Amino acid sequence: MRRFIWATAYVAFGVAAGCFSAFALIQSAGVEPVTGDEPWQSRTAAMAGPNAFYVRSHYLLEGRLPPAPSQLGEATTETDSKGRPLTGGCSYLITSTGPLPRWWSLGIVGSGSAGAPLQTTADSDTAVREADGSVRISAARDPQPGNWLKSPDRRSFTLIYSALATGTRTIDPPFAITRGICS
Amino acid sequence: MKKHLFWFLVAxxxxxxxxxxxxLFVPGWWFSREVRQLAREHGKNSFFILSPEEQAKLFPGLPRFGVTGVCVFDVAKGNVTFAADLPDGFWITTIYTDKAEAIYSVNNRQSGANSFTVSLSRAPGLIEQVIKATEKEAIAEIDSGWTVNSPEPRGLAVVWYPTPEIGLRTLAAQQVARSRCTAGPAGEG
Known part of the structure; x- marks a missing residue:
């Protein structure tokens, strides 16, 4: 009986470790930091590399489709420009730091759930520009003047940046994220 | 000690x-549930416009004002024809397998036309390819429009048409909805 219990424990541990390692690899494979000082990361380049299988599995597990290859690029971040996690308990100011592409989109998704409530987005067609052509977007729970993305209540969230792709080069989101007031 | 080493190796x-x-199996199975749900609600081999909620689920990074049309195709029992009829402006059409592999993608500039036909068929297996290669007489196949071979029997043909404001979404959706997805080769049905 004791031998049976030990055997079961070993096998169960092995299976659990195997599943966990597969899940961790799927979530982390192909994630590359985008050049620059900002915390954006992208899987776009990895879609055509040796990790393509795991990168596609990431999208499958999230219940969504990857951006159309060589048409759209995508980058995400879960932290602000200082590396602090994005959370609905704080407000953020997302500011463009350079020239913007012809078409771009910035959206908020609640972390860890493909079934999260409808996310909010801002894009090149709807965002109001400043006098100097830059874009400033507030991410907060409550409505803000100007461009505003609604963040989830007191939950961590992810920013998704999409833009027209230029070949297979990873896109570089020209946005900095500054944390404002936290409640 | 040897006993524990043995069971450690088993682990x-x-x-x-x-x-x-x-x-190998969990991500594909998980996403297949979403695809089957779409097929149950909207039918297989038929083109439909996603609601903003469905669009947010499949493409969370895309603006809500855009129009996304989808055909959940099944080529297990025969070819499927996707006849796109899209309005002027920027659009992207992408064909994915139900394992999220993009096997074809084109935008309005690359296409050169807003109306085109794509014939979706199952990619031949290894044995079929060998048999075809050894056949002395190749059967002539009529090539009407583009042909896309899918390595999987099921997939999604997705059209994305962004609109600058929500007031134009309804009008754009009516125009994108003119596209058709039907079972059978191009020219039939």
């Missing part, structure tokens, strides 16, 4: 098998 083997099984 490692079990871990490797579990890792492989998880990576």
């Amino acid at each position: 490692v083997v079990a871990g490797v098998m579990a890792h492989s099984a998880f990576a």
Whole structure:
């Protein structure tokens, strides 16, 4: 009986470790930091590399489709420009730091759930520009003047940046994220 | 000691098998549920416009004002024809397998036309390819429009048409909805 219990424990541990390692690899494979000082990361380049299988599995597990290859690029971040996690308990100011592409989109998704409530987005067609052509977007729970993305209540969230792709080069989101007031 | 070493090795083997099984089957099975749900609600081999909620689920990074049309195709029993009829402006059409592999993608500039036909068929297996290669007489196939071979029997043909404001979404959706997805080769039905 004791031998049976030990055997079961070993096998169960092995299976659990195997599943966990597969899940961790799927979530982390192909994630590359985008050049620059900002915390954006992208899987776009990895879609055509040796990790393509795991990168596609990431999208499958999230219940969504990857951006159309060589048409759209995508980058995400879960932290602000200082590396602090994005959370609905704080407000953020997302500011463009350079020239913007012809078409771009910035959206908020609640972390860890493909079934999260409808996310909010801002894009090149709807965002109001400043006098100097830059874009400033507030991410907060409550409505803000100007461009505003609604963040989830007191939950961590992810920013998704999409833009027209230029070949297979990873896109570089020209946005900095500054944390404002936290409640 | 030897006993524990033996069971440790068994655990490692079990871990490797579990890792492989998880990576190979779980993501595809998980996403297939979403695809089957779409097929149940909207039908297979028929073109429909996603609601903003469905669009947010499949493409969370895209603006809500855009129009996304989808055809959940099934080529297991025969070819499927996707006849796109899109309005002027920027659009992207992408064909994915139900394993999220993009097998074809084109935008309005690359296409050169807003109306085009894509014939979706199942990619021949290895044995079929060998048989075809050894046949002395090749059967002539009529090539009307583009042909896309899918390595999987099921997939999604997705059209994305962004609109600058929500007031134009309804009008754009009516125009994108003119596209058709039907079972059978192009020219039939």
